Amino acid sequence: MIAILQWTTLAVCALVAIFRVPSALRGENRSIFGIFTLSTFAIMLSINVIYLPVDTWLGSENYANLILRFLIYAVVLLSGYKIAKGFDAQRSTWLIAGPVGLIVLALVAVATVVPFLLANTTGSSTGLGTLPDQSANNVDLIKLYTVAGRFYPSFVAACLLPATIRTMRSGLPRLPRIGAAILAVGAGAMILLSFSDLLPRHLAYLQYFISSAAILGLVLGLTLMWLGRVLATKRLVRR
Amino acid sequence: MPLPAKAFQHWLHGVAPTASTADICRISGIKRTTLAQQLVRGKVAETTLVSISRALKRSPLADLASFDSFTGLTEQPQPPNPAELVSQIATMDLLRAVISRSSPAYGGFGDNGSSMTPPLSAAPHATSVRNWVDAIDDGELRHRVSAATGVAPQNYSAQLTANRLSPELAVATARAAGVGFTGGLVATGLLTEHEAGWAPEARQAALDALSDGELTALAGERLQALGKTLRRQEHELEQTKKIWENLG
Numbered sequence: 001m002i003a004i005l006q007w008t009t010l011a012v013c014a015l016v017a018i019f020r021v022p023s024a025l026r027g028e029n030r031s032i033f034g035i036f037t038l039s040t041f042a043i044m045l046s047i048n049v050i051y052l053p054v055d056t057w058l059g060s061e062n063y064a065n066l067i068l069r070f071l072i073y074a075v076v077l078l079s080g081y082k083i084a085k086g087f088d089a090q091r092s093t094w095l096i097a098g099p100v101g102l103i104v105l106a107l108v109a110v111a112t113v114v115p116f117l118l119a120n121t122t123g124s125s126t127g128l129g130t131l132p133d134q135s136a137n138n139v140d141l142i143k144l145y146t147v148a149g150r151f152y153p154s155f156v157a158a159c160l161l162p163a164t165i166r167t168m169r170s171g172l173p174r175l176p177r178i179g180a181a182i183l184a185v186g187a188g189a190m191i192l193l194s195f196s197d198l199l200p201r202h203l204a205y206l207q208y209f210i211s212s213a214a215i216l217g218l219v220l221g222l223t224l225m226w227l228g229r230v231l232a233t234k235r236l237v238r239r
Numbered sequence: 240m241p242l243p244a245k246a247f248q249h250w251l252h253g254v255a256p257t258a259s260t261a262d263i264c265r266i267s268g269i270k271r272t273t274l275a276q277q278l279v280r281g282k283v284a285e286t287t288l289v290s291i292s293r294a295l296k297r298s299p300l301a302d303l304a305s306f307d308s309f310t311g312l313t314e315q316p317q318p319p320n321p322a323e324l325v326s327q328i329a330t331m332d333l334l335r336a337v338i339s340r341s342s343p344a345y346g347g348f349g350d351n352g353s354s355m356t357p358p359l360s361a362a363p364h365a366t367s368v369r370n371w372v373d374a375i376d377d378g379e380l381r382h383r384v385s386a387a388t389g390v391a392p393q394n395y396s397a398q399l400t401a402n403r404l405s406p407e408l409a410v411a412t413a414r415a416a417g418v419g420f421t422g423g424l425v426a427t428g429l430l431t432e433h434e435a436g437w438a439p440e441a442r443q444a445a446l447d448a449l450s451d452g453e454l455t456a457l458a459g460e461r462l463q464a465l466g467k468t469l470r471r472q473e474h475e476l477e478q479t480k481k482i483w484e485n486l487g
Binding site for chain 1: 471475478479481482483484485486487
């Protein structure tokens with residue numbers, strides 16, 4: 001079930017990235033293509049079958065997981081900045097890419113790298129859930145690492161939520177409004193993800209749904225914006 | 240609430256007993272699927288009735304009045320008042336009238352309704368619904384309509400902004416304002432002026448009866464509202480462009 005979910009998410013993401021190649025070659029908004037590509041790699045690294053060989057190749061120290069974290073930070077920063085600019089939300093842009101945002105990012109980067117280096121991460125484990133070293137100290141370090149990894153996406157999503165909701169309720173054409181609604185759902189899921197550790201153990205599998213919803217919300221929302229632009233230009237040409 | 244399908248079919252059988260559904264659709268220009276869907280759902284749009292009535296060369300107003308929800312439409316017909324008539328003149332026609340009354344130095348004729356002034360464009364115009372409601376509003380009209388029909392004021396306003404008003408609401412609005420029923424039906428474009436029984440020159444006469452001051456003030460109000468709408472549209476276009484630029 002979870003495998004199906006993950007592979008579907010990957011397929012959607014990869015397809016969108018592939019469809020975006022021609023326009024990236026034409027030089028139209030390459031950062032959107034970047035967001036799709038980085039998301040695709042990030043999803044690949046969260047799937048067991050792909051993670052394990054990659055990490056083994058990197059020395060079985062779970063550096064692949066560290067790479068995954070920074071891939072996610074890059075996607076979140078890039079998409080957050082573009083969405084805030086696209087929705088003309090100066091406050092959000094400032095919070096994400098201004099001094100505040102960069103300080104938050106720097107702190108999160110430190111809070112990611114330091115616990116990771118201090119912890120004993122030997123033995124490939126997707127999501128670091130089943131590391132061989134389960135000593136209390138190590139578990140705490142990994143927990144800190146995980147919290148930092150989820151905090152940054154939640155922070156950016158929280159900055160975007162007001163702007164997406166405002167756009168969703170505005171009088172703009174339908175496609176960008178639906179796109180904004182889907183982005184808002186994705187942002188909501190991204191925020192929930194931070195609190196997903198509070199879920200009771202027998203509901204822990206919901207985490208996978210929430211993270212899929214977050215990434216699919218982002219990718220599909222952006223795809224709709226893109227579709228809207230393509231249709232709008234076509235209509236102009238026909239006229 | 241549109242017309243109940245049962246009553247509609249009863250009416251149709253009465254006015255065109257021999258015509259098949261296909262014939263009706265062909266002469267009235269209604270898509271067969273549209274009519275079929277409305278009949279299946281049990282609710283027939285008033286526009287459907289008006290199109291068929293028109294095609295059969297009957298009076299759409301009288302045919303509407305034969306339905307329960309529109310009874311009283313043709314009893315004691317009350318002609319539109321001058322404010323309603325003027326509200327159904329397009330903003331550009333009002334501006335043309337302002338210029339036409341000005342001195343020849345500004346391209347006018349210095350008089351009312353010169354033969355050189357082009358005739359008024361037919362009702363309804365781009366903001367006819369809102370202008371009609373404004374013309375008959377004593378300040379409490381929207382509350383009374385909302386109380387009488389149960390339609391929330393913001394839904395009512397949204398319809399006005401979109402230059403739409405369901406025929407029931409148009410009639411309810413006229414009833415609440417104590418004016419004739421035809422004004423709203425013309426303003427929403429359901430009926431033409433002729434079908435509503437308005438005199439052909441009624442709007443022009445109402446316009447000519449306005450003093451220069453009244454006309455200019457009215458044209459100014461309309462122009463201001465138009466400016467607001469255009470600015471909002473420009474702002475939205477700008478926002479959409481920004482989205483395409485950054486996310487498209």
